[in-house]
Every structure is written in structure tokens, then in C-alpha cells.
Amino acid sequence: MSVSARGDDRARRGSRSAEAGGGARQPGPRAPSLRELTRTRLRELGLRPSRDLGQNFLVDGRVLEVVEAAAELSPSDVVLEVGGGLGVLSERLAPQVGHLHVVEVDRLLASALEDALAGFENASLHLADAVGLDLAALRPPPDKLVANLPYGVAATVLLKSLEELPDAKLWVAMVQREVADRLAAAPGSRIYGATSVLAQLSCEVRLHRRVPRSAFLPAPNVDSAIVVLRRRSAPPAREVRTLIRAAFAHRRKTLAGSLALSEGFGTGVRERARKALVSLAHPADARAERLSPADFVSLTALLEEENPAVGERPEDEARLAAPLAREPK
Secondary structure: OOOHHHHHHHHHHHHHHHHHOEEEEEEOOOOOHHHHHHHHHHHHHHOOOOOOOOOOOOOOOOHHHHEEEEHHOOOOOEEEEEEOOOOOOHHHHHHHOOOOOOOOEHHHHHHHHHHHOOOOOEEEEEEEOOOOHHHOOOOOOEEEEEEEOOHHHHHHHHHHHHOOOOOOOEEOOOOOHHHHHHHHHHOOOOOOEEEEEEEEHHHHHHEEEEEEEEEEEEEOOOOOEEEEEEEEOOOOOHHHHHHHHHHHOOOOOOOOHHHHHHOOOOOOOOHHHHHHHHHHHOOOOOHHHOHHHHHHHHHHHHHHOOOOOOOOOHHHHHHHHHHHOOOOO
């Protein structure tokens, strides 16, 4: 029996016992909290949360309700949950949607997730690393992502899903507060970067709710937040993604200088970029954080006019995307 189902069952038994006694109701035993149930389940499995996998289990039912409400769930939804954990969120999502894909990298949690999903024929469990999983191959294809994302890969998984799930419309994710801030950051701010631009080119990004450390077991060393992304356009072209990542690859350099240090942009890119920036009403020596998301699309087009090969090599994007998770904060 799953974690939250155990708590509900014990609460129902306590209520029936009180009614059967007749007369004045005697207070029954207190139903165990989600935190207590999570501790018990981990002991039964002989497990401890893994720091290496960024495991911080959500144990606040009120926060789970906020996630559910923000996800705007309906029977037609196909939802992707990355980081299923003990299945606490999974068993809330499954009864409300058409299909639920649960991805979990930790095979030691397989039995807990199988238990949580046992009663749902509309749920699929994928024991895999979401960073390497081909999300576009999932069937039926997800149109929403709802998850308490593992902290170490939260930004990577979100950006990957934006690209690989072009028909997805809504993301509701628990992430580190600093990741949420970066996703929603405005041009010119210290934390505005490639993550901000890539997310905002496809979506309206909103920090929905701050979440205290006490909502997790174990309590993380960082603050958390629920972030909501609502798609408004298709993912940017590969050439645009490559330029964005190259532009922010050397944050202390000017944008033109950063492109000159990156491969795949042809000879003379420094001067061509300076000229293009001026035509976009920016200083020739502007840094990447000055440009709006739309400016990067325009800049890519201007550079391609003079050098059609800009950003066309897939290996350039893959190489530049690798350090994205380590983007300066």
C-alpha cells in the first residue's frame, strides 16, 4: 500500500471505530502525518534519501494541493512526472488524468512506485535517467509536466522537455528557488542567462509559490519554489539555441567576444556580431545579458545573412549545452 493510501486507510478505520462505539465519540488514534508515513516507508525499504540523486521527498500535503491546483488537471491530460520518489504525487495525479508517465532513476524506489501505481492502468513507470531519456518517444506523448524535480537536474530537465515535447502546454515544477529565479529573470539582471532566454522564448514563466525547507524530508540546504511555465510559442530553432548558449558561455566577455571564442560561427564573427548589435539598437560591445529573448532570434537571423552556416552543426549545440547546468548564478 502506498504512503498516502496507508494514512487514509488508518484514518477511515479510526472513524468507523468511533461510530461503532455509540454515544459520545471517543477520540481515536491520530492519523500519522505524511512525514511520519514517509519515514516509515523508507525504513521498510531500508533506504535513506540520496544526496547524489538530489532526493528530498515532499512531505507537506498542503504543498501537494498547491501543485495539483496549478496543474489544472483534466481527464484528457497526458502528464510527465520526473522524480517519482515514493509515489506520493504520482497517486494524486493518476486518478485525475488520461495517462501518467513516471520517470525515476533510482531503481531502489521501484517497489514503492509500483505499489503506488498498482491500481492505475493509465500509468507507466520508466526506470531511467530523465536527462538521457528520449522524451519525444514517450507514448502517448505528454502535454504537461508536473513534478518535484531532483535538484541537481531541474534546469536541464525543464529545458530538455521544452525542446523534446513541442506539443506540451504547461509545466508545474518544484525546483530550487535560485533555478526558479533564473528561469523568470529579466534582461539586465545579474541572474539572467541562457536558462532564462531559452525558457522565455517558449513560455510565460512565473514563480508561483515559495516553499519552505520544512516541507521536505530531509530538509534541503536551499530554498525551493513552485514554478509554472505556460507555452506561448514553439521551441526556438537549433541555430538560435546554439547562439544563446555561446553568447553566455563567457559572461565576463562582450557578446561579440564570447561568440569569437566559440566554434561554429565562422571567421570574423566578432565584427559581424558588433555590427548586428548596433543594427538592433544595442552598443557594439554589449554583453549577452543586455539582450531580450527576442533579440537573440533577431541576432541569429542577422548573422546568418552573412554566414549561412552559423549554428548549423548539431555538435556545436551539444558541446555548448553541456555546461548549462553550471551556468553562473
